[in-house]
Amino acid sequence: MKKLEFKPKSKLGEYIVEKFITLNAFAALIIICLIFIFIFKEAIPIFTDEIVKEEASVEKMIVKQAFAEGREPKFSWQPNSDNPRYSLLPLFIGTLKAAIIAMIFAVPLGVGGAIYSSQFASRKFKEIIKPAIEMLSGIPSVVLGFFALMVLATFFQNMFGYTFRLNAFNAGFALGLAVIPIVFTISEDALSSVPQSLKDASMALGANPWQVSFTTVLPAAFPGIAASLILGFGRAIGETMIVLMASGNAAIISLAATDSVRTFSATIASELAEVVFGSAHYNVLFFIGTLLFAFTFLINLGGDLVLVRLKEKIQGGQS
Amino acid sequence: MNETSIQPLKIEMMPDITSQFKPKTNGYIPRGLTLTAVLIVIAILLVILVNIFHGGVRIISWDFLSSPPENGMESGGIFPAIFGTVALVILMTIAVVPVGVMTAIYLHEYTSPTSKLTRLIRIGINNLAGIPSIVFGLFGLGFFIGFIGSGMDSILYSGSRPVWGQPAIIWASLTMALLTLPVVIISTEEALRNIPQELKDASLALGASRLQTIRKIIIPQAIPGILTGSILAVNRGAGEVAPIMFTGAAYYLPYLPEKLNDQFMELGYHIYVMATQSPDVEATKPILYGTVLVLLILTFMLNLTAIYIRSRVRSRRVGM
Numbered sequence: 001m002k003k004l005e006f007k008p009k010s011k012l013g014e015y016i017v018e019k020f021i022t023l024n025a026f027a028a029l030i031i032i033c034l035i036f037i038f039i040f041k042e043a044i045p046i047f048t049d050e051i052v053k054e055e056a057s058v059e060k061m062i063v064k065q066a067f068a069e070g071r072e073p074k075f076s077w078q079p080n081s082d083n084p085r086y087s088l089l090p091l092f093i094g095t096l097k098a099a100i101i102a103m104i105f106a107v108p109l110g111v112g113g114a115i116y117s118s119q120f121a122s123r124k125f126k127e128i129i130k131p132a133i134e135m136l137s138g139i140p141s142v143v144l145g146f147f148a149l150m151v152l153a154t155f156f157q158n159m160f161g162y163t164f165r166l167n168a169f170n171a172g173f174a175l176g177l178a179v180i181p182i183v184f185t186i187s188e189d190a191l192s193s194v195p196q197s198l199k200d201a202s203m204a205l206g207a208n209p210w211q212v213s214f215t216t217v218l219p220a221a222f223p224g225i226a227a228s229l230i231l232g233f234g235r236a237i238g239e240t241m242i243v244l245m246a247s248g249n250a251a252i253i254s255l256a257a258t259d260s261v262r263t264f265s266a267t268i269a270s271e272l273a274e275v276v277f278g279s280a281h282y283n284v285l286f287f288i289g290t291l292l293f294a295f296t297f298l299i300n301l302g303g304d305l306v307l308v309r310l311k312e313k314i315q316g317g318q319s
Numbered sequence: 320m321n322e323t324s325i326q327p328l329k330i331e332m333m334p335d336i337t338s339q340f341k342p343k344t345n346g347y348i349p350r351g352l353t354l355t356a357v358l359i360v361i362a363i364l365l366v367i368l369v370n371i372f373h374g375g376v377r378i379i380s381w382d383f384l385s386s387p388p389e390n391g392m393e394s395g396g397i398f399p400a401i402f403g404t405v406a407l408v409i410l411m412t413i414a415v416v417p418v419g420v421m422t423a424i425y426l427h428e429y430t431s432p433t434s435k436l437t438r439l440i441r442i443g444i445n446n447l448a449g450i451p452s453i454v455f456g457l458f459g460l461g462f463f464i465g466f467i468g469s470g471m472d473s474i475l476y477s478g479s480r481p482v483w484g485q486p487a488i489i490w491a492s493l494t495m496a497l498l499t500l501p502v503v504i505i506s507t508e509e510a511l512r513n514i515p516q517e518l519k520d521a522s523l524a525l526g527a528s529r530l531q532t533i534r535k536i537i538i539p540q541a542i543p544g545i546l547t548g549s550i551l552a553v554n555r556g557a558g559e560v561a562p563i564m565f566t567g568a569a570y571y572l573p574y575l576p577e578k579l580n581d582q583f584m585e586l587g588y589h590i591y592v593m594a595t596q597s598p599d600v601e602a603t604k605p606i607l608y609g610t611v612l613v614l615l616i617l618t619f620m621l622n623l624t625a626i627y628i629r630s631r632v633r634s635r636r637v638g639m
Binding site: 014017018020021022024025026027028029031032034035038039041042108109110111112113115116117119120121128129131132133134135136138139140141142143144145146147149150151177180184208209210211213214231234235237238239240241244245265268269272273285286289292293296297299300301303304 | 346349350352353354355356357359360361363364367368370371417418421422424425426429439440442443444445446447448449450451452453454455456457458460461462465466497500501504528529530554557558559560561564565587588590591594595604607611614615618619622626
């Protein structure tokens with residue numbers, strides 16, 4: 001007869017291993033806490049250190065600063081000048097501008113694509129759409145940045161004839177390409193999870209197929225679509241390589257899409273390598289990192305809660 | 320008895336859909352508009368792929384893949400960047416897969432999916448997946464290099480020259496491991512969900528402990544899912560640049576990384592450097608296109624492998 005294959009281990013050994021597994025489960029939470037602590041830690045001197053405060057206090061990041069006595073005060077981000085100024089406003093406007101342009105492209109294409117794929121597409125065509133979107137999301141952001149820098153920028157400049165090759169429009173468009181898969185996937189999920197009974201009821205009341213999708217499915221899946229937009233916006237705010245390569249990186253205040261922009265993430269990426277360890281500039285960059293972290297954290301939390309609610313509502317409705 | 324508990328039926332007035340939307344058309348307009356959206360996205364994707372393939376296919380040769388850059392990256396190959404990328408993702412996988420798998424096992428086998436704790440962990444995982452990659456880069460610099468690396472230096476060497484407290488491949492890999500952790504967890508969890516409860520029950524009924532069941536039944540069954548997760552993590556890790564910019568990647572290195580605290584070259588970072596820092600963009604253009612094509616082929620092959628394994632596992636389940 002075969003011997004017992006499972007030798008009973010000592011209880012203590014199992015206990016330790018199981019506790020170790022439990023510990024691992026908290027890795028994600030621990031990492032998030034560590035990220036916040038260690039990024040915020042490097043930003044603290046802005047609030048406490050007198051010397052750093054002299055150069056870059058929170059107040060100085062928000063109100064206008066003059067280059068020298070008697071000059072007109074301006075909002076400017078010029079950390080490397082003799083009299084460094086760290087106004088966050090140009091970066092804030094730049095970040096928002098690039099992200100909004102990205103959303104202008106990504107929302108119609110992503111949501112529209114999701115509606116077609118979930119409501120109208122034949123099974124065969126769906127098998128083309130979904131891998132295509134997966135491929136798009138599989139393109140590394142540095143490759144999208146490269147494409148925007150080398151190809152799109154020239155193409156758009158020839159098409160519209162604007163002055164700066166690299167600008168908010170160019171970066172926003174490329175950023176949109178990175179956002180489309182997020183918007184599409186989450187919207188598609190929400191639209192496909194609307195229970196069949198709801199559609200049948202609408203159909204039975206005499207609605208034709210597109211009326212079913214626009215008066216029944218779309219309203220039911222609306223929270224999911226909203227969540228996809230929120231999460232897509234979060235991605236657009238945080239994305240680094242695309243804006244770093246395609247936006248021109250000029251920290252100016254302007255609302256025109258044809259001007260260069262500099263975003264929060266690109267500022268960190270391009271300046272951290274050259275900054276003196278522990279200087280005010282270094283602390284300010286970590287402060288920007290803290291802002292980015294806090295902002296995307298809230299956005300993700302919000303988007304997540306909406307999705308969980310929607311899932312519960314739809315599953316509750318089915319049972 | 321029960322009569323009291325019966326609620327009066329609430330009948331809500333259904334909006335009269337037909338009067339609201341007169342069926343003038345059969346919906347050609349919404350159908351056409353959404354179809355246009357799909358076609359535009361597919362067209363953009365094709366343009367990108369064709370452009371990169373067309374620009375890069377001529378330069379790719381065995382020499383290009385196996386020799387180092389020369390003349391300030393204007394000629395030569397990309398071997399150090401390929402080597403660095405592979406080394407990075409291998410170290411990253413070693414770090415991330417055990418933690419990710421154990422987290423998934425805990426979430427699926429040790430707690431009920433509705434408990435508050437599980438929800439909290441799940442929110443944490445989703446949130447981790449949404450943190451911008453540049454923030455991971457900052458964290459890698461502040462935590463791994465500034466805290467752990469420098470701490471190791473002051474304890475082990477107490478010298479003036481940093482040994483561990485500087486950008487290095489180990490820190491870049493660990494930073495990347497944090498970034499890819501959610502990918503591994505989510506993929507492993509999906510695999511765990513597919514394991515029939517009967518198998519686990521049978522194992523427990525035979526007298527195996529929970530841990531033995533996990534080791535001998537659950538993990539072997541979940542291997543394809545774990546593999547898929549690892550491949551997707553590698554795919555993500557090979558494509559991200561922002562987290563490694565300050566934690567270990569170098570513009571140019573004449574030698575390959577040999578020790579864990581060496582710097583390294585990486586494909587994505589190499590692309591960024593060539594595209595933005597090169598003094599003569601036209602001269603580096605062919606090599607740049609070639610590098611992009613290599614990175615793209617690498618990530619697509621990884622993606623396809625993951626999709627293939629996943630679909631095979633799914634069809635096997637249906638077969639059962």
